[in-house]
Amino acid sequence: xxxxxxxxxxxxxxxxxxxxxxxxxxxxxxxxxxxxxxxxxxxxxxxxxxxxxxxxxxxxxxxxxxxxxxxxxxxxxxxxxxxxxxxxxxxxxxxxxxxxxxxxxxxxxxxxxxxxxxxxxxxxxxxxxxxxxxxxxxxxxxxxxxxxxxxxxxxxxxxxxxxxxxxxxxxxxxxxxxxxxxxxxxxxxxxxxxxxxxxxxxxxxxxxxxxxxxxxxxxxxxxxxxxxxxxxxxxxxxxxxxxxxxxxxxxxxxxxxxxxxxxxxxxxxxxxxxxxxxxxxxxxxxxxxxxxxxxxxxxxxxxxxxxxxxxxxxxxxxxxxxxxxxxxxxxxxxxxxxxxxxxxxxxxxxxxxxxxxxxxxxxxxxxxxxxxxxxxxxxxxxxxxxxxxxxxxxxxxxxxxxxxxxxxxxxxxxxxxxxxxxxxxxxxxxxxxxxxxxxxxxxxxxxxxxxxxxxxxxxxxxxxxxxxxxxxxxxxxxxxxxxxxxxxxxxxxxxxxxxxxxxxxxxxxxxxxxxxxxxxxxxxxxxxxxxxxxxxxxxxxxxxxxxxxxxxxxxxxxxxxxxxxxxxxxxxxxxxxxxxxxxxxxxxxxxxxxxxxxxxxxxxxxxxxxxxxxxxxxxxxxxxxxxxxxxxxxxxxxxxxxxxxxxxxxxxxxxxxxxxxxxxxxxxxxxxxxxxxxxxxxxxxxxxxxxxxxxxxxxxxxxxxxxxxxxxxxxxxxxxxxxxxxxxxxxxxxxxxxxxxxxxxxxxxxxxxxxxxxxxxxxxxxxxxxxxxxxxxxxxxxxxxxxxxxxxxxxxxxxxxxxxxxxxxxxxxxxxxxxxxxxxxxxxxxxxxxxxxxxxxxxxxxxxxxxxxxxxxxxxxxxxxxxxxxxxxxxxxxxxxxxxxxxxxxxxxxxxxxxxxxxxxxxxxxxxxxxxxxxxxxxxxxxxxxxxxxxx
Numbered sequence: 001x002x003x004x005x006x007x008x009x010x011x012x013x014x015x016x017x018x019x020x021x022x023x024x025x026x027x028x029x030x031x032x033x034x035x036x037x038x039x040x041x042x043x044x045x046x047x048x049x050x051x052x053x054x055x056x057x058x059x060x061x062x063x064x065x066x067x068x069x070x071x072x073x074x075x076x077x078x079x080x081x082x083x084x085x086x087x088x089x090x091x092x093x094x095x096x097x098x099x100x101x102x103x104x105x106x107x108x109x110x111x112x113x114x115x116x117x118x119x120x121x122x123x124x125x126x127x128x129x130x131x132x133x134x135x136x137x138x139x140x141x142x143x144x145x146x147x148x149x150x151x152x153x154x155x156x157x158x159x160x161x162x163x164x165x166x167x168x169x170x171x172x173x174x175x176x177x178x179x180x181x182x183x184x185x186x187x188x189x190x191x192x193x194x195x196x197x198x199x200x201x202x203x204x205x206x207x208x209x210x211x212x213x214x215x216x217x218x219x220x221x222x223x224x225x226x227x228x229x230x231x232x233x234x235x236x237x238x239x240x241x242x243x244x245x246x247x248x249x250x251x252x253x254x255x256x257x258x259x260x261x262x263x264x265x266x267x268x269x270x271x272x273x274x275x276x277x278x279x280x281x282x283x284x285x286x287x288x289x290x291x292x293x294x295x296x297x298x299x300x301x302x303x304x305x306x307x308x309x310x311x312x313x314x315x316x317x318x319x320x321x322x323x324x325x326x327x328x329x330x331x332x333x334x335x336x337x338x339x340x341x342x343x344x345x346x347x348x349x350x351x352x353x354x355x356x357x358x359x360x361x362x363x364x365x366x367x368x369x370x371x372x373x374x375x376x377x378x379x380x381x382x383x384x385x386x387x388x389x390x391x392x393x394x395x396x397x398x399x400x401x402x403x404x405x406x407x408x409x410x411x412x413x414x415x416x417x418x419x420x421x422x423x424x425x426x427x428x429x430x431x432x433x434x435x436x437x438x439x440x441x442x443x444x445x446x447x448x449x450x451x452x453x454x455x456x457x458x459x460x461x462x463x464x465x466x467x468x469x470x471x472x473x474x475x476x477x478x479x480x481x482x483x484x485x486x487x488x489x490x491x492x493x494x495x496x497x498x499x500x501x502x503x504x505x506x507x508x509x510x511x512x513x514x515x516x517x518x519x520x521x522x523x524x525x526x527x528x529x530x531x532x533x534x535x536x537x538x539x540x541x542x543x544x545x546x547x548x549x550x551x552x553x554x555x556x557x558x559x560x561x562x563x564x565x566x567x568x569x570x571x572x573x574x575x576x577x578x579x580x581x582x583x584x585x586x587x588x589x590x591x592x593x594x595x596x597x598x599x600x601x602x603x604x605x606x607x608x609x610x611x612x613x614x615x616x617x618x619x620x621x622x623x624x625x626x627x628x629x630x631x632x633x634x635x636x637x638x639x640x641x642x643x644x645x646x647x648x649x650x651x652x653x654x655x656x657x658x659x660x661x662x663x664x665x666x667x668x669x670x671x672x673x674x675x676x677x678x679x680x681x682x683x684x685x686x687x688x689x690x691x692x693x694x695x696x697x698x699x700x701x702x703x704x705x706x707x708x709x710x711x712x713x714x715x716x717x718x719x720x721x722x723x724x725x726x727x728x729x730x731x732x733x734x735x736x737x738x739x740x741x742x743x744x745x746x747x748x749x750x751x752x753x754x755x756x757x758x759x760x761x762x763x764x765x766x767x768x769x770x771x772x773x774x775x776x777x778x779x780x781x782x783x784x785x786x787x788x789x790x791x792x793x794x795x796x797x798x799x800x801x802x803x804x805x806x807x808x809x810x811x812x813x814x815x816x817x818x819x820x821x822x823x824x825x826x827x828x829x830x831x832x833x834x835x836x837x838x839x840x841x842x843x844x845x846x847x848x849x850x851x852x853x854x855x856x857x858x859x860x861x862x863x864x865x866x867x868x869x870x871x872x873x874x875x876x877x878x879x880x881x882x883x884x885x886x887x888x889x890x891x892x893x894x895x896x897x898x899x900x901x902x903x904x905x906x907x908x909x910x911x912x913x914x915x916x917x918x919x920x921x922x923x924x925x926x927x928x929x930x931x932x933x934x935x936x
Contacts, residue, residue: 064104071115078108118797125368125797125804127304132360136811137230139353140818145234152235162236169235173228181224185216195799204790267309275306275873303874307367310866311359354819355859361812362863363870365903368801368808370871373896375798376789378887383785384453385889388718389422389753390761393768394777403563403773405749406525406533407555411563412752415767417760422447423531423749425732429700431684431725438684438725440701441717442732442747444529445470451755453781455889458715466679466712470731473677477737478669479526479570480610486597489535490550490605491574492643493521495542498587517578517588517648518542519661521549524573524746528566530733532746540576546593558772571595571608571667572740573620576648578661589636592665593643612644619646620664620744633663664744672741676734678708682715684726698728703738716889723888756780809907817914820852824918852915860904868895 064077085100145152152165192210196202396402403411412421427440443452449464459466482489497517521537537549555563576590592612596605611617614635632649639645648661675695690696695707708728720727732749739745756764765780767773789795876891 074108074112078105081105122800124303125800128364129804131304131308132808132811136815139357139815141231141234166236169232173231177224177227181220184220185212206792271305271309306870307363311356355855357815358812358859359863361808363867364808365805366867367871368805369896369899371801372798373894374875377894378891379788380785381889383781383788385718387779387781387784389451389453390756391754391765391780393752393775396774404555406565407563409566415764417757418764420447420451420755422451422753424751424753425747425749439720440728442730442735445731451753454718461712469711470677474734475672475737477572478667479572482569485567487554487600488550488552488598490548490596492546492548492593493540494546494591495540496589497542517586519576519578522575526570526572528568532736532740534746574665588648591643591645616668618666618668620666675707675709677711679712679729680710681727682713706738813910820918848919849915856911
């Protein structure tokens, strides 16, 4: 057979959970959507010249042609990828087949979801802005009609028909909106182009090149046509006689047509339905029966409907507040306050229209500010969750040049700015018989409270309390204390092997290492953090008398500095093993004469008080080799004066099958508990129908001697994707001790979670990537958060929100100014009469300030309340990730109070300037001209 190709490992640097895929990429180029990369091009016949294979396997690596791939082509390309295998096999002769394995379909599907998520966010804002712009236009049209009502009716009284009035309004609207429709697309390109230097997109150096196309002009002219209709229809409906028009300028009805018709209640009902649907689906993106994703119009409109319903409902209180203010002012002695209150109570509908514009604009502005701050905080929370700590490290596991696990913490903590290095182990599998697959997370409970980045709301009990309880219930192993901070450890051992019979002949095909017993010596140490480490001391010389085997406990770094283990240390086991099964039965006497340590490579050896007696040491025949039965071991009947001795039967095991020799010598006195504490996810409690305080068996851990007791629950735990299974959190030293005592296995540490000083996270991560650490993977939460915040799709939404708030502020200020000016112009004669009877200019200014200031205060109060309430209700439902999935952990709404206060103060200042300007104009108004105008 001929094989061409290879196995390629695909590592996705953006995968937050570090799942690896190994795949064999096969394919052939048959469509224009792909291009090939390879060192040569050869046809099949030329390739197989000189071969007579029974089968041949050919592999191609195929990549999309991204240079010619547009957004509109994503769906088509995804379908082509899905059908590629059937298309290739359908065109081949019998005996040839193609297998297509690719992740491109998944990537394209995620891209489509990301684009839909962006469109949903932009459409949500667009709907709000459309409502605001439409209402601003309606308000302007209504004010224009009211200011010209007398003029319009005079024209009608002199023979002008309603069609002529309508034609005049249409021509007037066309003159205004025509140039705007022509300029709008080009103005939009200027605004979008500004994002290249201003706003969030500028921080990631993303250049956009907006262009005007036919669709832009179509939308602009459709908007212009709508504006013309909004301006013309009210003018046509103002077909009243002169007297009716004059009478309509008196006291208005307190309730508007919106309230009289119950439209505000209908809007509230629609908004409630939209909120309910959003809560049900979790986003504005829904799937059809065929599985196709799309944007639900009702879900998109839900925030806008809520905004409009809240603003309209707030208007119901304005007439009530106006009547109350009028009664209070009438009872006082201030003419200015009485006039201001009387004016608002006299025409509440007009003031309500201006208030509605301000309320919606303020609500949109605060919603946009809350959205931006909530989105940024959510990205940081997701980064913390995906990383688990300041830095997450997968250490170098190469045997020759990697730092030993026992010294890794000391080596890490030599790095400037690195505070703590916590070991983490994880295991996947079925959690219990009743629960599905999940993750066992094992970490050092002593360090976890200060290292793990976990949000407070993810745990019912404080996380530090749970870790403290785990530490308090941590078991202990019987051991020999190793005092001080030794550099080396050594054992003095002698081995005497029974001689072979004189007539012994080595069987054929049996290597020497299956005859000679050459045991190896190892010790198991427990460091100051409770972790276990197995250290190889080397091979024991046979029949060589007393021999000393030693090993370093300190690792020397490349620069000559020491990487210390975690002191104090203790010895928990001495192991003797043969690397290969022994065929010939032979009896060996092994004597451990002493345990020694020294503080430096050239220092004096100091003996440990090991107390070598059969009462203090236990022979443990643990099974490291699975089903192998270890050799028979027993103490020597008469112990020597120095050390401890035992006999080893190193030959054939049960059933005449050669067995490797393995046994251990442990200090006596270990009493492990029958249960150990765990913390589980809340989903685990639901699946297993258990509660905090219950005892369960974790079958996958294979700890038959101990049950787990649930001491607490978490909503979710960092680095564990809750969509892929539940989580069980345990103390790593506890599990290591249970594993070791029942099976002699020491569970390895797969990761290190790092706590770094403020401002040093990136520098520490850079050190961990370089020599001498050369970590396999390093992920820090700062870079992860930056990657999430730098997503252009999400930043486009944030930029749109900022632009929307600016537009809302402009609409609000413009609408308020127009309303105030039109209202003042209609009351020029009224102001002149009052001034003629003695009202001073400063009193007139105070009147206007009180009248419009009250309107501003009411609008600010209701607008802020609606905006904050809308953010609280909506943001947890629409704050989704770039993949249109629910954020993990859940979104917490963040209100940027400093920004909100600054925005409100800026709006108050802008409105105050408008009122001050209007008051200044009214003070400069001549009484004579105003009174003569009234006579005309």
